[in-house]
Amino acid sequence: MANRRLGLLVAILVFLADQFAKYWVTGPLGVAHVGDQLFLLPIFNFTYTENNGISLGLLNATTEVGRWMLVALTGAIAIGVAFWISREENRIDQVALGMVLGGALGNILDRTLHGYVVDFADLHFGEWRPFLIFNVGDAAISIAVVILLLRAFLSRKDQAKGSSPKEIQEDA
Numbered sequence: 405m406a407n408r409r410l411g412l413l414v415a416i417l418v419f420l421a422d423q424f425a426k427y428w429v430t431g432p433l434g435v436a437h438v439g440d441q442l443f444l445l446p447i448f449n450f451t452y453t454e455n456n457g458i459s460l461g462l463l464n465a466t467t468e469v470g471r472w473m474l475v476a477l478t479g480a481i482a483i484g485v486a487f488w489i490s491r492e493e494n495r496i497d498q499v500a501l502g503m504v505l506g507g508a509l510g511n512i513l514d515r516t517l518h519g520y521v522v523d524f525a526d527l528h529f530g531e532w533r534p535f536l537i538f539n540v541g542d543a544a545i546s547i548a549v550v551i552l553l554l555r556a557f558l559s560r561k562d563q564a565k566g567s568s569p570k571e572i573q574e575d576a
Contacts (some may be wrong), residue, residue, distance in 0.1 A: 411489035411498035411505070418506025422541040423513065429524045441526075451526035453537045454518070471519050475512060482508045496555060503548035507541030 430436040435450045442450040457474075485505045492498050514521040523537045538546075 408490055408492070408498065410495060411492065411502035412486075414499050414502025415486075415489075415505035415509065418503050418541065418544045419509045419513075422507065422510035422539060422544070425540045426510075426514070426522045426524070430522065435524060447527060447529055449526040449528070450524045451537055453523045454520040455523050456520050468519075471515060475515050478508055478512050478515070482512065494555075497552065500548040500551040500555075503544040503551075507543075507545035507548075510539070510541035 429442075429450050430452065433442055433450065434440070435442050435452045438452055438454055440452045444450065456471075482505055485501055485508065489498060489501045489505065492501060511521045521539065523539045523542070525539060525543065526537045527533065527535055
């Protein structure tokens with residue numbers, strides 16, 4: 405049970421970090437209108453955007469029906485991830501799933517309150533941007549997905565060598 409609490413703790417921490425960062429950037433730092441920028445480093449700015457879709461601008465929801473459908477879809481995914489956390493025994497997967505849940509909850513709250521998700525983190529190399537502008541929750545989700553994929557590939561590789569899933573989990 406302690407393992408499962410770890411995932412929920414991570415979700416709460418990611419959610420709070422996401423909401424605090426959005427408050428800090430849009431409040432005290434004043435980057436609060438579409439297109440506002442604060443230059444921090446040659447490769448990183450805070451640039452305010454309002455994301456009406458999900459990752460990579462997919463499923464753009466510019467109507468009220470679309471907005472609430474995205475809230476429902478993201479909410480269903482969050483419930484599924486929370487259920488997965490409740491069943492997961494591996495600590496690394498617990499942390500990764502907590503990161504996904506916390507990021508999703510932060511974005512659900514934004515979409516519920518504003519009708520869009522606040523994004524502000526702008527990583528760029530000159531004019532080239534390897535990512536769309538994102539937020540802390542998006543970053544947590546992306547990192548977590550990479551962790552989960554690596555774990556899935558590595559555990560398959562270990563199983564192919566003759567390790568049992570139980571041994572892999574105990575090593576983690």
